[in-house]
Amino acid sequence: MDLELGVWRWQCKETEKVFEALSWAGDFGGSYGEILMYAQNGDTFFWDTILDKVAFEQCQGIVDEVVLLNKSEKTRPNPFLKVCGICCDGASDGSILRVKPYCPYCEDGEIAQLELVTTKQVSIPEVTHHQWNSLTDEEKKNLVLSELRRKPLI
Ligand SMILES: [Zn+2]
Numbered sequence: 001m002d003l004e005l006g007v008w009r010w011q012c013k014e015t016e017k018v019f020e021a022l023s024w025a026g027d028f029g030g031s032y033g034e035i036l037m038y039a040q041n042g043d044t045f046f047w048d049t050i051l052d053k054v055a056f057e058q059c060q061g062i063v064d065e066v067v068l069l070n071k072s073e074k075t076r077p078n079p080f081l082k083v084c085g086i087c088c089d090g091a092s093d094g095s096i097l098r099v100k101p102y103c104p105y106c107e108d109g110e111i112a113q114l115e116l117v118t119t120k121q122v123s124i125p126e127v128t129h130h131q132w133n134s135l136t137d138e139e140k141k142n143l144v145l146s147e148l149r150r151k152p153l154i
Pocket residue numbers: 012013014015103104105106107108109110
């Protein structure tokens with residue numbers, strides 16, 4: 001997918017170190033339903049969740065079910081976006097894709113978007129779901145559950 005994206009400066013809240021990673025160039029993100037997914041090695045992927053919605057909706061359905069079942073935690077925001085990478089094929093480095101760039105210094109720290117450095121034309125791959133599609137309904141549910149627990153979000 002050819003896109004004009006922004007090179008942004010981000011800061012890790014854990015280590016306070018600053019690094020650069022791609023994001024949308026404008027203030028309002030991509031078009032409706034378009035998201036960027038990130039691998040730990042810095043690779044960036046494109047996901048049009050309107051056109052490519054089957055895995056997205058299946059994963060969302062499982063998270064909704066788990067969150068609703070877990071009524072005592074109802075006040076928490078729905079954690080779906082934090083685990084939606086689990087239904088995408090892993091990156092070449094074996095990492096699970098996520099909706100925010102990985103911090104290159106501590107990997108899992110929370111990061112804040114600081115400022116736009118420049119914009120550039122990039123060609124990035126679209127996410128795929130071969131692994132997810134090969135699973136049974138029960139295996140999908142177990143995979144999402146284990147990811148929610150690993151984070152831990154439930
Ligand atoms: Zn960090």
